[in-house]
Amino acid sequence: MLMLNMRKFKKYIVFNVFFMFFSLGFAGSFEDFFKAAELDNESAVVALALRGFDLNSQNEKGDSGLHVGAREGSLKVVSFLLTQRAVRVELHNRQGESPLMIAAIKGHLDIARQLIRRGAEVNKPGWTPLHYAASRAEPDSADMVRLLLEHHAYIDAESPNRSTPLMLAAMYGNRDLVPLLLEEGADPSLRNDQGLTAVDFARRAERDDLAELIAQRLRQRRAPGR
Incomplete structure (x- = not known):
């Protein structure tokens, strides 16, 4: 009985250590993703995508990578994200803003064109x-x-x-x-x-x-x- 409990205990420890490292890795990837979008670091975003990172992740303001890229004029990152079918072009942040709205107020014309080609809504309520x-x-x-x-x-x-x-x-x-x-x-x-x-x-x-x-x-x- 003691041997069985020890085995369960070891499995519990291994699981929690794995979970801790996985969580730390995810947290690091999350920060890396938004920093890469801000700095137009396309290679970093591609590397994260290959590792299975969720490219629709949103930060504490509700901004996605597309929002950040549209705000900062990160044309390479936005171009890559828009080639990924899973990326949602109409995600809205907490203010109800779409990436196209951000590109519009920042004057990033090339990004706006790409968003529209990808299906961003030009007309929306509000x-x-x-x-x-x-x-x-x-x-x-x-x-x-x-x-x-x-x-x-x-x-x-x-x-x-x-x-x-x-x-x-x-x-x-x-x-x-x-x-x-x-x-x-x-x-x-x-x-x-x-x-x-x-x-x-x-x-x-x-x-x-x-x-x-x-x-x-x-x-x-x-x-x-x-």
Whole structure:
């Protein structure tokens, strides 16, 4: 009986030692994966994939490797991840953001193109990639907006408080975005839950030139015969 108990005890010890080392190895792999995605270390990500690491792993913020790569502009890592069928392109983080939304607000055009080719959703309920792109003030933000519109982004998409991309562009975005969105058919008469229009957004940001441009488009729409 004592011999049997000793055998069980040894098996228990071996199992727990194995589990401890396995857990430590997994923890190290988890950290290595997100660091590699941040630094665009493709070879490290490939090595982890060959070891069976879950490429859909999410960190404490809910970000996946694609989120991190899209944020940091890690084109090589993102390109590799998108070749893996098991990788889910529409994983959302805790803020409800997709990798495409992150790429849109960061202006990483090549990554956005690859995500779209892989099936990333250009249109989704609530905040959309177009909202994010429209709120970016950098000079190249118009290129991202054009890309999304080319792939049928809904130009008057409503956020949870019914704000549209035009409203965000009027308040936060590059000044080229307001005329671009208006030319593409954005509706300047829409109001959000607070009753604010794109004109109000522009005025709140003291962008009087954009407020006048939007107001002019409104007057044109209301002109007799239009």
